[in-house]
Amino acid sequence: MLKGIFHDGKALRRVIVSPPEKEYFKVENLEEHNIMERANVNEAREQHKKLREIMRIAGAEVIEVKELEGHPNSVFTMDTALSLGDSYIKLRMGLPARRGEEEWMGKILENFGLEREGEVKAPGTAEGGDLIPAYPIFFIGRSTRTNKEGAAQIAKIVEELGYEARIIKVPDLHLHLGGAMTLIGEDKILACNYIPRNLLKGFDVIWLNCSSFISGNVIYLGNEKVIVERRNEEARKKLEKEGYEIFTLDLSEFVKGSGGPSCLILSLERG
């Protein structure tokens, strides 16, 4: 078996989440954590529970880990590391308040037997929301969170594993590339229409106009099943028309935290 092969367009098998218990609600300085509004405790817990239920029903093993103390954004596990199935890439968060989440998740992944494949080093920064493996292609978003050095370091690591790295400049509307596109099958992508077509070469694309920072953000479960946030009507309608089975989920309390559905999960295994 080849090492480090991962494809976000395959069925979700194992995922790491961090349910909002305490830390997500303990935000003093909203701006520092890039959280727009404090979440309602009961609603956030209930919404996250539903998300876990849907993923379990779809056949994924959902691993729950405790939030990292002092880190309200640790519920957004996607950003904290990049799993390549049998190994992982240690990242370096672009938002200073999130530094430390890389160590936390690195240890968790190592406990699951993943080896460290590589590491993003200063002055580089890279967050998981910008990294979309679709072997043999690897999409890297250049955003306010993933800088030029970080993108170049990731490209080098994945090219050594046999991927073709494609760097995409993320428009300011989005925090990460993951807000603007999602793999929804092995050769299918849901993407905002300002992503250059040539960078998506080889994939069939469902184009979106994208009015929100998370318009292109859905969770692909596999077997043409997708989780879509309740307000994201454009994606829901277009995916429905293409024959996808849609699970609509209200994630308002995480949208308040500047996140979308996929930001809440770290895909550990797809296949």
Ligand SMILES: NC(=[NH2+])NCCC[C@H](N)C(=O)O
């Ligand atoms: N992958 C994502 N879009 N994650 C959303 C993260 C939101 C979080 N408040 C932050 O700014 O870091």
